[in-house]
């Protein structure tokens with residue numbers, strides 16, 4: 001792996017560090033400072049003048065194997081490719097399943113997760129899907145989390161007409177299994193919750209918290225844009241809340257902005273729901289009247305909107321899709337560009353276009369063009 005010296009970048013690690021050099025060696029950030037000149041042979045030097053360096057984005061809700069299928073088999077979204085991630089600035093991602101666990105499975109998702117790691121980015125996944133009891137790899141939620149290094153927790157859907165509608169007992173069992181497996185393996189034990197627009201909202205989670213001593217921190221409701229007040233309250237109580245970027249940056253940015261004002265910022269994250277289908281339903285929920293597909297390219301426009309339209313400090317906005325996410329997943333070398341962190345770097349031009357992406361110190365995108373292509377391309 002060739003060492004790379006990024007000269008004169010405007011560094012946010014995510015804290016603002018000003019214009020400096022960033023030296024990547026052995027896949028990690030080896031040094032940060034002014035006028036670095038490492039005494040090593042064969043160092044590639046990249047002129048980063050005018051470019052902003054951020055940690056590669058960490059996206060914790062991506063349908064690696066494609067989501068959808070709510071409108072017949074023709075509506076199954078295809079698998080995402082390596083360049084879908086890298087050209088959007090994403091260097092770490094967590095794969096999830098959704099409504100369709102009939103034609104897709106946690107094993108299939110795990111295989112795709114392993115493939116993305118082989119191709120050069122860092123990928124994890126969640127076991128389970130909307131279905132209840134949760135489909136698993138090993139037959140046990142606890143064993144999936146304990147023994148499979150890529151699996152960080154479980155996905156479930158609540159307050160949605162597509163949910164598997166777990167009973168309180170099933171939800172408690174699910175969360176307890178994840179916590180036990182996670183304690184065994186030293187993982188966070190994430191219960192990632194697709195929150196629908198259904199009438200009970202976060203009610204089932206509060207029922208569980210009332211009935212047990214499970215820490216609120218395990219529960220990570222997503223798509224919280226439609227539940228902004230509830231999101232802020234949940235985060236104030238110690239939970240982490242996730243918002244979904246979309247085609248309209250302002251629409252996503254506004255509830256995030258309000259939540260930043262009302263709750264601890266480090267408990268707020270943004271993910272893309274890339275590869276997931278975005279069905280538009282008829283009033284009575286009987287028919288799908290339109291279908292879109294989520295993309296990781298929606299993340300940067302939302303961050304940009306927060307910074308340029310709403311004057312959120314860049315370091316605060318960037319943390320929503322880097323350090324906050326990484327910390328919530330116990331990924332201490334991700335979401336930051338401090339010495340010793342993984343060499344996951346995103347260089348943006350002045351218009352927030354992706355200029356260069358490095359994943360674990362290897363160039364993925366250079367000059368806005370993907371240079372590392374998927375294995376089968």
Ligand SMILES: [Zn+2]
Pocket residue numbers: 061063067096098273276
């Ligand atoms: Zn999704």
